Amino acid sequence: MESVLKSVTVPTFWVKIYAAGDIEIAKQVCRKECFNIGLCVTIEPVEYIYTGGQETGYIVGLINYPRFPATAEAIYEQAKILALKLKEEGCQHSALLMPPEKTEWLTTRVDK
DSSP states (O other): OOOOOOOOOOOOOEEEEESSSSSHHHHHHHHHHHHHHOOOOOEEEEEEEEETTEEEEEEEEEETTTSOOHHHHHHHHHEEEEHHHHHHHHOOOOEEEOOTTOOOOEOOOOOO
């Protein structure tokens, strides 16, 4: 049986979550979240270098996947929920959410 090629197009939208911490813990959090709500994400290791130090972390990506299209608002809200879970489970004070047009810093840090 010959397969028929289909093409589905949706508006491009993505959100990246940037956080420090153990990528293995982050993978477990992502697996649980993906299983619970039907989500697919990417995750990649990253090294943060900043004034006075460096630390390892990860970047988690969410996109508007044509098989399961969603609005930009829905993808952003899901990324925010996931970022908060990653922050909490990874014992971190902060995480960044970055869609194409802005960057939001989620933090529990108390400025001194």
